[in-house]
Amino acid sequence: MDQPSFGNLTGDPSVIKESSAAEFAEDVIATSRDTPVIVDFWAEWCGPCKQLGPIIEKIVLEKGGSVKLVKIDIEKSPEIAQQMQVQSIPAVFAFVNGQPVDGFVGAQPESQIRSFIDRAIQRTGGTAEPSPLEQALGHAAELFAGGDTQNSSALYDQILQQQPDNTAAVAGLAKCLLAEGQVDAVKKLLADVPEDKQGDADISSVRASLELAGAGAEAANQSETLKIEVTENPGNHQARFDLALALFAQGDKESAISHLLYIIKRDRSWNEDSARKQLLKMFDALGNDDPATLDGRQQLSLILFS
Structure with missing residues (x-):
């Protein structure tokens, strides 16, 4: 099977520019009449700025020229920061048609920054197409x-x-x-x-999958025996717990989650809360958007708060 070519994934660096008071009108006001411009007010001594800046740059580069980024060092261009009434940094504004239309102050999670930039693109009539x-x-x-x-x-x-x-x-x-x-x-x-x-969510998900794979592999060879034991002795929580691990390792995530919920419903504190802890680890491995996670979390909430 031939792989499609996605070409350059790193983006065009020309969409990011360090600007100044003398260039602000051209780089931001004029440019934003054609393309939305994100303005990032920062300073070398600002720790949160150094965390936020690379995230904004990465997202802008991914957008394939549909948005531009202008960075303003407030130490070098304090008059622009004063005009924009910037009182703390990092401070970020979106300019469209020569006017600031949106903004935020302080570090933000990447998901919110993506939404912020997508809104700026959509204000110009563009669409936030996948990069x-x-x-x-x-x-x-x-x-x-x-x-x-x-x-x-x-x-x-x-x-x-x-x-x-x-x-x-x-x-x-x-x-x-x-x-x-x-x-x-x-x-x-x-x-x-x-x-x-x-601590990234994607990395945590893989780490949870790795741990579950190791635990499940030990129980997988006994899955049929465990199924019989659980059928004959529904109250054998250890057998049911081991069966859940085996099923998850075999790809039957729904059944695995169901068995752990069964244990929690009947004995929440069994084995020092092992069933709930293992269930949360499964949710981490599957990811927050997986239908099995969404349904499992809903059922868990009903059990815990009933």
Whole structure:
């Protein structure tokens, strides 16, 4: 199967510019009449600015020229910050048709920054189409969901060649390797993730999957015996717990979740809350948007708050 080519995934660096008071009218006011402009007020001494800036830059680069970024160092151009009534930084504004139309102050999660930039694009009548990077990640995920781990991992590799720090691609490749039983390769891949990205949701999901795979592998060979034991002795929570691990390892996530919910409903504190803890680990492994996670969380809430 031939892989589609997604070309340059890193974006055109010319859409990002350091500007000043003398250039502000041209770089921001004039330019925003054709293309929305994000203005980032920052300073070298500002820690949150250094965290926020790279995220904004990454998203803008992904948008393929449909939005531009202008960075203003308030130490070098204090008059612009004063005109915009910037009282604390980082301060970010979206300009459309020569006017500021949206903004925020302080560090924000990447998801909110994406929504902020998409709104600016939509204000000009444009649409927040998936970037080449988003298309590549989406296609790789579809390949994986269809069981094509070989082509999925090849596409994740292509992405990582251009964006080595892309945690979504790292996590996707790790899931492919895990599905192929390459546990040591997954461990090495996770170990190489920078410390500041170890808490990323995608990386946490893979780590949970790795832990569950190890636990489930031990129980998988006994799954038929465990099914008989649970049928004959419904109150044997340990057998049901082990069966849940085995089923999850075999890909039957719905049944695995159902068995853990059964235990929680009948004995919430069994084995030091092991069933609930394991259930949450499964949710982490599946991701927050997985239908099994959404349904499982709803059922768990009904049990805990009934």
